[in-house]
Amino acid sequence: MRIAVFGSTGRTGRLLCEHALERGHEVTAHLRNPEKLADLGPAIVRVEGELSDMASIARAIDGADVVVSALGTVDRKANTVLSDATTAILSAMEQAGVRHFAAVTSLGCGDSYGRVNSRLMKLVIRTVAKQIWADKDRQEQAIMQAGSRGEIDFLIVRPGGLTEAEPRGSWTELRGGQRSKGRQMIARADVADYILGRIGNLPFGNDTVMLV
Numbered sequence: 001m002r003i004a005v006f007g008s009t010g011r012t013g014r015l016l017c018e019h020a021l022e023r024g025h026e027v028t029a030h031l032r033n034p035e036k037l038a039d040l041g042p043a044i045v046r047v048e049g050e051l052s053d054m055a056s057i058a059r060a061i062d063g064a065d066v067v068v069s070a071l072g073t074v075d076r077k078a079n080t081v082l083s084d085a086t087t088a089i090l091s092a093m094e095q096a097g098v099r100h101f102a103a104v105t106s107l108g109c110g111d112s113y114g115r116v117n118s119r120l121m122k123l124v125i126r127t128v129a130k131q132i133w134a135d136k137d138r139q140e141q142a143i144m145q146a147g148s149r150g151e152i153d154f155l156i157v158r159p160g161g162l163t164e165a166e167p168r169g170s171w172t173e174l175r176g177g178q179r180s181k182g183r184q185m186i187a188r189a190d191v192a193d194y195i196l197g198r199i200g201n202l203p204f205g206n207d208t209v210m211l212v
Helices: 011-022 034-043 054-061 081-096 110-115 119-126 130-148 188-199
Strands: 002-006 026-031 044-048 066-069 100-104 153-159 161-163 185-187 207-211
Touching: 002 011, 002 054, 011 026, 011 034, 011 188, 026 034, 026 054, 034 044, 044 054, 054 081, 066 081, 066 188, 081 100, 081 130, 100 130, 100 188, 110 207, 119 130, 130 153, 153 188, 161 188, 185 188, 188 207
Parallel strands: 002 026, 002 066, 026 044, 066 100, 100 153, 153 207, 161 185
Antiparallel strands: none
């Protein structure tokens, strides 16, 4: 499978690249600084470019079977970084005829806010991280709209609190009004493996899943 990864140098994106290569996939990483993934060797194709650079986005997805976004931001000021980048990627996919798109957002996005167990996390989402979650909501809306138009087949993964722990190799999928008990945490490596497992069983079916 040929996989194009955006957000490839982030902590989750890098794991996606590493694990995909381990599984024998062909990986193309879109990134600002190609040196950041130089240690992965020639097995990974690195396409240098900004998220505002449509030409580099088009090069990254050329020939891809699946596009994966692990984009993130820590900018707490009002911005549209994630939603703008996602809209650009989706536009390039439509032009190139690439159908399958997976994106990592967060638990608490969209209709999942009420299923966040931690009162502290709910407070963070509604206060200091309000603008981050607002743009993630816009990002999800852009994906869902493209899916409803039949332009793409999408998977939106809303993980709980991300950790650097070793992967457990197991997780809980929650959809619709389903709830989980206890701490809603998951290792980044498990999120990467979950997405790669879904890539092995296409189509995604325009699925939105909470992962803990």
